[in-house]
Each structure stands twice: as C-alpha cells, then as structure tokens.
Amino acid sequence: MNCEVKHALHCAVLVAWIVCFAYFCGVFTEPAEGTVPASPVASYGLIWTICLYLLRFTALLVLPQCLCNLCGLMMFNAFREKVQLKAAPLLSPFVCFRVVTKGNFPLLVKENIDTNMKKCFEAGMENFIFEVVTDKAINLPPNPRVREVVVPTAYRTKSGAKFKARALQYCLEDDVNILQPTDWIVHLDEETLLTTNAICGILNFCEDGTHQFGQGVITYANGDIVNWLTTLSDSFRVADDMGKLRFQFKLFHKPLFGWKGSYVVTQVEAERDVSYDHGMEGSIAEDCFFSMIAMKHGYSFDFIEGEMHEKSPFTMWDFLQQRKRWLQGILLTVHSSKIAICHKALLALSLYAWATMPLTSLQIFLCPLFPLPRFLLFDFLLSFVGAVNLYMYIFGVVKSFSHKYRNSFLRLGMYLAGALMTIPFNILIENAAVLVGMFGRKDQFYVVNKDIQTV
DSSP states (O other): OOHHHHHHHHHHHHHHHHHHHHHHTTTTSOOOTTSSOSOHHHHHOHHHHHHHHHHHHHGGGGHHHHHHHHHHHHHSOOOOOOOOOSSOGGGSOOEEEEEEEOSSOHHHHHHHHHHHHHHHHHTTOOSEEEEEEESSOOOOOOOTTEEEEEOOTTOOOSSOOOHHHHHHHHHHSTTTOOOOTTOEEEEEOTTOBOOHHHHHHHHHHHHHOSOSEEEEEEESOSSOOSOHHHHHHTHHHHHHIIIIIHHIIIIIOSOTTOOOSSSEEEEHHHHHHHOSOOTGGGTSSHHHHHHHHHHHTTOOEEEEEEEEEOOOOSSHHHHHHHHHHHHHHHHHHHTOTTSOHHHHHHHHHHHHHHHTHHHHHTHHHHHHHSOOOOOHHHHHHHHHHHHHHHHHHHHHHHHHTTTTSTTOHHHHHHHHHHHHHTHHHHHHHHHHHHHHHHHSOSSOOOOOOOOGGGO
C-alpha cells in the first residue's frame, strides 16, 4: 500500500470517527423525555446553572488546537517513508549539532555522539561538528569533529537567565561562539538519535535557506522501551507534531502554539539576535519563550521532514515532573510582558485549556448528573474535541510503532488498545501536573533521567 493510499484511508477513517463519535455521544438524537430539564435554572438554581455552562464552554478552549491538529493531519501526508535530498551533501551549509547537558550522564552523551556521527557519515555529510555544552566536564575523547564546552560556574547572563537557557546563551557569547552567521545549529537532547531521513530533511531545510528556524517530528518507541505506560502516553505528542506543529509551520510559518526544545534547527545569526537571555521567565520553558520572541522579531519557521528518536520518561515521577515544568514554563511565557497578546493568543488558549483540566475533567461525572438542554452546534463541538483528541492517540501509535507491527495486525491492535488504556492514566497525570504546577514553585528546572543504563 503506497503512501498516498494510506493517507487517503487515514483521512476517511478520521472523518468517519468524528461523525460516529458524535453519533454515539447522542449529538444527533433527542434525549428521552423527562431526562433533561426544560429549565435548568428552575431545576438547579441560577448559580449552579451558570457554573455548569461555564464548565462546558471551558472545554472548548482547546478547540483551536484541535482544529489545527485536524487540518495538519488531513492536509499533509504523514506516511512518506523516505526523504529525498535536493542537493549534494558536500555542498550543504555548515551544521553544528549542539547537545546541552548538566554532565550527569557522560556515558549516554558519548555513546549518542558516536552513534549520531556515524549516521551523519552514512548520509554523506561532511560540513558538520558536534558541540556538547555541559555544566560539568565529561572529558570527551579528542576528535576534530567534537567540541566540548564547559559553562563556567561564575558565568551570569545580563538578565539572570538560568538552567538550560543560561548554557545556551553562553554558547552565543562572542568569545565562545566559533560559528559563522550563515551556519546552522541543530539542537538535540542528550538521548536524541538522528535518522537518515532527519539528516536529509535538515540539509534540505538549510540548503533552501528561506526560513531561519525549523523543527520536525520526534518519536519515542524506537529501541528498547523502558516504560510502556509513558511511551504509549507520548504517542499523543507524535500526532501533535504531525498535526498542529506541521500545520502552523507549513501554512503560517509561525510558532502559533510554540514548539519543542529538541530537533530545533536555527540559523546562527537569527539565534544570536533572538538570544536565550530573557531572565527567569524565559528559563523554565526556554524553547517556548524563544519561539515567541523569534516570532515577535519577524523571523519565519518551517516544518522539517524526517523524524528523530527519543525516549519517554522512565518513571511516573519523571513523567509528572516533566509535564509540571512544561506547564510552569508556558505559564511564565504567556504572562510575560515582553510578548504581545497577538503573538501568544493561541498559546494562551492552549495553556488555559490545560490549566483548567481538573475542572473540565469533572464533566465526566457532572454531565450525566446534571444534563442540560441540547444545542446541536455546541454539543457537536464538544464531541469533536473529544473525538480528535482520542484519534491523536491512535494516529500517534500508528506512526510510532510502525516498525514494530509491520505485517502483524494483531500487534497493531495490541498497541492501539494499550494506548487507549493509558488515557485515564494520562488524564490523572496531567491533572496532577496542573495542581502541582499552578501552586508549586516556578523557579525549578527538573532534569529527566534518560540514561537507560541507570535504570
């Protein structure tokens, strides 16, 4: 089955799923007589009726994100398996693969540098180096293509940026930076593994040179899976990359909903202009804050074909702390006076949809107990949000585990069932992250352990 047929089938299934989900939710049918009060105010009182309707409307805060995910999944083919190079690798611009680490897992960094370097040579790359930026020296073996940069403990940025933002900013200082303005930087996490497709996509993006920033898809199910629960939960993130991330970059060339901190490709001159020196508010989710400032400066973004591989958190605690940091960092970004509302409006809606999740989750229990009169459009939009979010898990599994279920529909069915079974867990974790994140300290940067040898 070729990629075009797969995409057409996926689009048909997605539309059918949305319609069927609405039907089974009772959107198109009238409720049984006597089950819904004619006057909610008379039955529940004015205050409680207002609260019930507010909860329903709060659930639609995520609607713009769902619409962008739907458009991204349907407008662009996600099933093409090979990225073709548009020019010879020997003629490509100079690329620096930059890994920022605290230095706690030196063996992981060394092994992944070796693996990724081999992958670059296999793809035919010549103009590249790997740069490891670390708080603690990890003593990488001497190699002309590897540079280790140790951030001095006494180093302070002008605005007082901390954590990863501080390390990233140190690399951009005049006496540290060795790259030319037209060179390119590919930001990776400690555990990120390159693929030939990702390298080809990066080279195509850099060679084109139309946009200053780019990002692609990351999957989490390659290699040995340490924690199936967190890996299946992260299948949503894969679909999110193929949906709204691809849509916002392909159609608008702007990070309307922000972006991730890994598989980030930047032109040196543009990155130095935007900088990571934005104080504490830009230090918790430095990637998201950076993208908003870059959009404010008028830089353009694009989607990069080809996927990279990473690992999901190994423990439930790490999974919770990871989500908590993201929430707090985005909260600081949205509430920053440095970013105009016109640039962060959609990001803000996504944040508030996430922050109100404990309230909207209550509707699972409140809707049957306190039914409200039907309104077709409103009810359909609510079912649409639920249908798209559920489909995201299904699509994410199909993309993440494609290498594991080839020629085995039984395996695919098991992975899909597993992903759907993790949804209650994911809802609990996301709710817990909201509660801890909203009321906890917002000046901490939790580092997730991705070294499989320490587990």
